Amino acid sequence: MKADVEHSDRPRPRTKRLPRSVRERQILDAAVDVFAAHGFHQASMDEISEVAGISKPMIYAYLGSKEELFVACIQREAARLLDAIRGAVDTGLRPDQQLWRGLRSFFEYTQQYRSSWAVLHRQANAQGEPFSIELAQWRSRTRDVIAMLLARATESAEQQMQPEQMQPFAAALVGAGESLVDWWLDNPDHTADGMAMRLMNMVWMGFGDLVEGRDWKPE
Amino acid sequence: MKADVEHSDRPRPRTKRLPRSVRERQILDAAVDVFAAHGFHQASMDEISEVAGISKPMIYAYLGSKEELFVACIQREAARLLDAIRGAVDTGLRPDQQLWRGLRSFFEYTQQYRSSWAVLHRQANAQGEPFSIELAQWRSRTRDVIAMLLARATESAEQQMQPEQMQPFAAALVGAGESLVDWWLDNPDHTADGMAMRLMNMVWMGFGDLVEGRDWKPE
Amino acid sequence: MKADVEHSDRPRPRTKRLPRSVRERQILDAAVDVFAAHGFHQASMDEISEVAGISKPMIYAYLGSKEELFVACIQREAARLLDAIRGAVDTGLRPDQQLWRGLRSFFEYTQQYRSSWAVLHRQANAQGEPFSIELAQWRSRTRDVIAMLLARATESAEQQMQPEQMQPFAAALVGAGESLVDWWLDNPDHTADGMAMRLMNMVWMGFGDLVEGRDWKPE
Amino acid sequence: MKADVEHSDRPRPRTKRLPRSVRERQILDAAVDVFAAHGFHQASMDEISEVAGISKPMIYAYLGSKEELFVACIQREAARLLDAIRGAVDTGLRPDQQLWRGLRSFFEYTQQYRSSWAVLHRQANAQGEPFSIELAQWRSRTRDVIAMLLARATESAEQQMQPEQMQPFAAALVGAGESLVDWWLDNPDHTADGMAMRLMNMVWMGFGDLVEGRDWKPE
DNA sequence: TATGAATGAGTATTCATTCAT
DNA sequence: GATGAATGAATACTCATTCAT
Numbered sequence: 031m032k033a034d035v036e037h038s039d040r041p042r043p044r045t046k047r048l049p050r051s052v053r054e055r056q057i058l059d060a061a062v063d064v065f066a067a068h069g070f071h072q073a074s075m076d077e078i079s080e081v082a083g084i085s086k087p088m089i090y091a092y093l094g095s096k097e098e099l100f101v102a103c104i105q106r107e108a109a110r111l112l113d114a115i116r117g118a119v120d121t122g123l124r125p126d127q128q129l130w131r132g133l134r135s136f137f138e139y140t141q142q143y144r145s146s147w148a149v150l151h152r153q154a155n156a157q158g159e160p161f162s163i164e165l166a167q168w169r170s171r172t173r174d175v176i177a178m179l180l181a182r183a184t185e186s187a188e189q190q191m192q193p194e195q196m197q198p199f200a201a202a203l204v205g206a207g208e209s210l211v212d213w214w215l216d217n218p219d220h221t222a223d224g225m226a227m228r229l230m231n232m233v234w235m236g237f238g239d240l241v242e243g244r245d246w247k248p249e
Numbered sequence: 250m251k252a253d254v255e256h257s258d259r260p261r262p263r264t265k266r267l268p269r270s271v272r273e274r275q276i277l278d279a280a281v282d283v284f285a286a287h288g289f290h291q292a293s294m295d296e297i298s299e300v301a302g303i304s305k306p307m308i309y310a311y312l313g314s315k316e317e318l319f320v321a322c323i324q325r326e327a328a329r330l331l332d333a334i335r336g337a338v339d340t341g342l343r344p345d346q347q348l349w350r351g352l353r354s355f356f357e358y359t360q361q362y363r364s365s366w367a368v369l370h371r372q373a374n375a376q377g378e379p380f381s382i383e384l385a386q387w388r389s390r391t392r393d394v395i396a397m398l399l400a401r402a403t404e405s406a407e408q409q410m411q412p413e414q415m416q417p418f419a420a421a422l423v424g425a426g427e428s429l430v431d432w433w434l435d436n437p438d439h440t441a442d443g444m445a446m447r448l449m450n451m452v453w454m455g456f457g458d459l460v461e462g463r464d465w466k467p468e
Numbered sequence: 469m470k471a472d473v474e475h476s477d478r479p480r481p482r483t484k485r486l487p488r489s490v491r492e493r494q495i496l497d498a499a500v501d502v503f504a505a506h507g508f509h510q511a512s513m514d515e516i517s518e519v520a521g522i523s524k525p526m527i528y529a530y531l532g533s534k535e536e537l538f539v540a541c542i543q544r545e546a547a548r549l550l551d552a553i554r555g556a557v558d559t560g561l562r563p564d565q566q567l568w569r570g571l572r573s574f575f576e577y578t579q580q581y582r583s584s585w586a587v588l589h590r591q592a593n594a595q596g597e598p599f600s601i602e603l604a605q606w607r608s609r610t611r612d613v614i615a616m617l618l619a620r621a622t623e624s625a626e627q628q629m630q631p632e633q634m635q636p637f638a639a640a641l642v643g644a645g646e647s648l649v650d651w652w653l654d655n656p657d658h659t660a661d662g663m664a665m666r667l668m669n670m671v672w673m674g675f676g677d678l679v680e681g682r683d684w685k686p687e
Numbered sequence: 688m689k690a691d692v693e694h695s696d697r698p699r700p701r702t703k704r705l706p707r708s709v710r711e712r713q714i715l716d717a718a719v720d721v722f723a724a725h726g727f728h729q730a731s732m733d734e735i736s737e738v739a740g741i742s743k744p745m746i747y748a749y750l751g752s753k754e755e756l757f758v759a760c761i762q763r764e765a766a767r768l769l770d771a772i773r774g775a776v777d778t779g780l781r782p783d784q785q786l787w788r789g790l791r792s793f794f795e796y797t798q799q800y801r802s803s804w805a806v807l808h809r810q811a812n813a814q815g816e817p818f819s820i821e822l823a824q825w826r827s828r829t830r831d832v833i834a835m836l837l838a839r840a841t842e843s844a845e846q847q848m849q850p851e852q853m854q855p856f857a858a859a860l861v862g863a864g865e866s867l868v869d870w871w872l873d874n875p876d877h878t879a880d881g882m883a884m885r886l887m888n889m890v891w892m893g894f895g896d897l898v899e900g901r902d903w904k905p906e
Numbered sequence: 907t908a909t910g911a912a913t914g915a916g917t918a919t920t921c922a923t924t925c926a927t
Numbered sequence: 928g929a930t931g932a933a934t935g936a937a938t939a940c941t942c943a944t945t946c947a948t
Contacts, residue, residue: 069290071289071291074920075923085929086922086930087931088929090924096921126465130467198444201428201432202425202448202451203425205425209424209427210417210420212424217416228421229421230465232455233452234465235455235458235465236450236451236455244454246454248349266947266948269911272911294938304912304913304914305913305939305941315939486932487931487932488931507728509729510728512916512917512918514918525921526932534917593809607869635870636870636885639866639869640863640864640866640886640889643865643867644860645859647862647863650826655854670860671890731941731943732942742909743909743943743945744908744909744945745909748908752943
């Protein structure tokens with residue numbers, strides 16, 4: 031049996047004319063929950079319409095096809111997450127502090143908005159899907175933000191590095207973060223601060239060595 | 250249009266009686282390819298049977314339902330990957346060398362067996378409950394292997410650490426590895442060695458600092 | 469070749485929006501006919517939807533699965549038949565007259581609603597567990613009605629009998645009736661009155677009486 | 688879930704060459720059980736072959752298609768039941784005694800051979816089936832036997848009756864018997880003798896007689 | 907003789923999407 | 928604007944039956 035998304039049973043006020051923007055938000059909220067719970071293919075437009083309290087034809091009128099709806103979800107949630115991270119980074123601070131703030135707000139966000147994160151993370155990898163482009167774009171943007179933070183950290187070092195060179199490191203950092211969140215879900219006795227510090231310690235210290243010219247080589 | 254898995258159009262030798270074990274392998278091979286290409290829900294049993302050159306009833310008779318078939322794929326591919334990693338680690342070597350070998354063979358494997366990796370990483374993740382168990386088990390086992398490697402690395406240090414304490418680091422490392430592979434697919438002008446070295450540099454150096462008592466703290 | 473239920477080939481007025489209750493009746497009517505003609509397993513939802521002039525999804529939306537649809541048929545037809553019998557019994561009459569009216573209306577009903585009877589008697593019987601419950605309930609209710617009639621007939625007699633004691637007799641009477649209807653279908657040159665009288669004579673008077681020339685006649 | 692027919696788990700002696708007649712009996716025994724348990728359509732050849740301990744190709748070689756197998760089951764079981772009844776009737780006895788003996792052995796048989804009876808009774812009504820002819824023939828033969836017994840009972844009476852005239856009475860009697868057996872299954876605290884007497888009293892004496900205190904007793 | 911291996915053909919069921927009201 | 932009614936198209940799964948060994 032599906033673990034259904036909670037349906038509120040209070041009679042929804044049908045035929046209440048609401049402005050388009052409100053309707054769209056209702057729909058997106060419901061869609062994010064349902065997609066997060068069941069994944070794209072398992073999610074049914076019927077359930078989304080039920081959870082949203084809005085009939086299917088309205089969903090099609092406002093947000094288009096199921097695919098377009100999913101893309102809209104991804105875009106909104108990705109923007110939210112990126113905004114949260116960007117908002118936490120104060121460019122006046124020292125580079126490591128900037129990274130620290132970014133990571134901490136990332137963990138805080140994932141803790142607070144489970145569905146949002148589930149849609150981005152769980153569904154984001156599915157390939158062969160028509161919307162994989164959207165998903166790849168989100169990943170790429172996230173990497174760019176992190177890569178920029180990392181590049182800034184080398185500004186004062188001997189060997190300055192360009193953001194492009196930081197891309198694989200950023201990718202690894204994002205992946206490490208995602209994976210740590212998964213582990214966190216199973217081991218919730220940690221604070222967002224604690225998680226962010228773990229990641230900082232793991233990445234930053236090693237990164238610092240690199241910046242200073244100490245690197246590891248196989249025998 | 251679906252980017253269909255290549256169908257050989259030469260008339261497959263039907264009614265050739267082959268032993269069950271051979272057929273099962275053929276089916277799993279085909280299933281991994283198709284699931285990797287389209288994902289679980291988009292993959293149709295019809296296509297799998299066509300690619301395998303075996304009729305659907307045999308698939309059901311040997312491997313059970315679509316879900317069971319998918320799980321069988323996950324299990325086989327997960328075991329293969331783990332075996333590859335374990336086989337590469339020579340416990341006689343220095344800890345960093347062990348980790349290096351493990352990571353390198355991980356990247357080599359993902360490079361060589363694209364479908365296998367795609368099924369494990371991209372598709373299995375995206376699905377809901379029924380498969381998450383299988384996938385979680387694999388993740389957990391992989392983490393255990395890595396955590397053990399990391400713990401070994403502290404044996405000669407002042408502050409020895411238990412494998413359990415290494416779990417979040419292992420999680421981060423696995424996530425970083427997965428994410429790097431994704432990046433690699435889009436930027437294939439790198440060797441498996443190069444990718445593994447990047448990860449070593451990122452993780453090992455930082456880890457080394459930790460072991461020696463240097464850690465990062467927020468202001 | 470299947471002896472298909474007559475399909476009207478004039479293009480059915482698709483997309484005509486009708487209220488749910490009307491559609492449900494149409495579906496049940498068609499289903500009773502098709503189930504009566506082919507039996508539960510041989511009947512296909514495709515044919516039912518074709519005969520009903522309604523697409524399959526509507527059938528599933530309104531009446532549920534094939535099994536539920538069959539049960540719904542059984543229930544509706546059983547209720548109809550019982551109503552017909554109950555409606556014919558005038559409790560003001562003499563007991564034998566009441567029985568006579570009940571039996572006569574039973575035969576009339578089976579004659580008039582062939583499909584209805586076929587579903588109840590021929591098809592529901594042949595199936596396994598899931599339906600036997602429904603059918604058993606109907607049988608039981610029918611027996612109760614008959615047993616009550618029989619018990620009433622003893623009210624003025626020396627040895628009054630309770631309805632429960634009449635149960636096996638009622639069972640036998642119902643079975644005799646069902647079987648007579650079968651025979652009647654192969655020998656249709658008899659009226660419903662004639663059939664009911666045969667049964668009255670057999671049951672009420674007793675065969676021994678018949679042999680000796682004593683028979684029962686309606687007033 | 689199906690209430691499966693009990694499968695013996697002791698390893699059946701495969702490839703043991705047995706004479707055809709033995710194999711055929713094994714198959715028919717299994718088929719009767721499976722058909723009785725699930726009905727014709729729900730019964731699968733796979734299950735029959737499993738219960739019989741004989742591979743499917745042998746079943747097809749010996750008994751033909753599923754339909755032919757079913758017909759063979761009906762014919763064998765019908766013959767057995769008829770033989771049991773015929774064997775119990777001693778033509779030297781008084782007519783009522785003959786009927787009594789026949790009925791009693793009928794109830795004894797149904798009690799002893801549940802599967803046999805279930806196949807004949809439960810499946811016997813299915814119409815629209817290719818084998819309904821066989822089933823109708825069995826019913827007809829049973830009626831003939833009973834009708835003959837009834838006709839004999841009128842030999843000494845003023846108004847002798849022909850067996851054909853007795854057909855509807857025989858039909859009713861058979862139906863009453865079948866129905867009583869069903870009731871008996873739910874109320875097993877009665878002996879075969881008791882059931883047969885109930886039927887005699889009902890049919891032979893007539894309900895009217897019963898009410899007035901005249902009942903039938905075996906000698 | 908005996909069977910594991912193999913399949914064609916069929917069927918219940920679901921779901922995204924649209925239209926009449 | 929808002930929705931109940933409606934469906935085409937797709938797909939997982941089953942089963943009687945046959946054939947190579």
